[in-house]
Amino acid sequence: MATTVEQIQQLMQELGPAMPEIDAVVQTEEPSWAIQFSDESILVIEPAEEPPRLVLSSELGTAAEAVERQVYEALLSYNLMWRDSGGVKIGLAGPKGTLIISTELPLEGLVLADLQAAILRFMKVTGSWQRYVAQTEGEPAPLPGLGGNSFQMHA
Numbered sequence: 541m542a543t544t545v546e547q548i549q550q551l552m553q554e555l556g557p558a559m560p561e562i563d564a565v566v567q568t569e570e571p572s573w574a575i576q577f578s579d580e581s582i583l584v585i586e587p588a589e590e591p592p593r594l595v596l597s598s599e600l601g602t603a604a605e606a607v608e609r610q611v612y613e614a615l616l617s618y619n620l621m622w623r624d625s626g627g628v629k630i631g632l633a634g635p636k637g638t639l640i641i642s643t644e645l646p647l648e649g650l651v652l653a654d655l656q657a658a659i660l661r662f663m664k665v666t667g668s669w670q671r672y673v674a675q676t677e678g679e680p681a682p683l684p685g686l687g688g689n690s691f692q693m694h695a
Contacts, residue, residue, distance in 0.1 A: 544587045544588075544589060544592040544593075544647060545571055545587050547592070547647055547650075548571075548573070548585065548587050548594060548647070549567070549571075551650070551652060551655055552565050552567065552573050552585070554652045555575070555652065555655065555656070555659075556575075558652060558656060559656055559659075560578075561577050561578050561579075562575055562576070562577055562578075563576045563577060563578050564576045570586065571586075571587065572584055572585060572586040572587075573585045573586075575659075577663070581598065581663065581666070581667070581670075582598060582599070583596060583597070583598050583659065583662070583663065583666075584596070584597050584598065587647075588644065591646060591647075591648070592646070592647040592648065593644045593645055593646050593647050594644065594645045594647060594650070594655075595642055595643075595644050596642060596643050596644070596645065596658070596659065596662050597640055597641065597642035598640070598641055598642075598662075598663070598666045599638050599639070599640060599641075600630065600638070600639040600640065600641055600666070600669050600670050600673045601638060601639060601670060601673050601674055602636070602637070602638055602639065602673070603639065603673050604675065604676040604677065606676060606677045607675055607676065607677065611672070611673055611675075612632075614672070615630045615639065618630060619631075625665075626643065626661075627643055627644060628641060628642070628643045628662070628665055629641070629642050629643070630642075630669065639669075639673055641662075641665070641666050641669055643658075643662055645658050
């Protein structure tokens with residue numbers, strides 16, 4: 541039976557040629573895989589055990605000081621709504637660090653088409669949050685899909 545890393549390695553070998561929006565897939569020593577898209581966005585995929593799964597993550601940038609509180613409040617609210625977000629989480633990489641968005645995919649039964657669909661959904665959500673976090677002044681614009689007090693942005 542293939543290990544988690546071997547299963548992911550096989551998927552990564554198939555992924556690049558199957559998605560024209562991917563410019564490069566690079567494996568690091570940890571192991572993890574960095575995927576660069578034609579729009580220059582980068583997705584990192586790492587293995588996790590018990591249960592075997594993929595962790596997808598990407599940087600969102602840093603919130604401008606003028607809107608930091610509003611951005612962080614929105615992110616904390618979003619994290620609480622894990623049922624609506626499909627399990628997407630956003631965290632801070634240390635004090636004054638970069639915001640990181642992540643999600644997990646079970647490896648059991650994962651096929652290339654499922655991985656492709658999950659990556660496209662995740663990158664769509666990531667792009668929305670990157671634009672939101674990039675705002676530099678005033679009250680942040682509403683999040684895409686925000687209706688009333690409920691987030692509707694799905695991964």
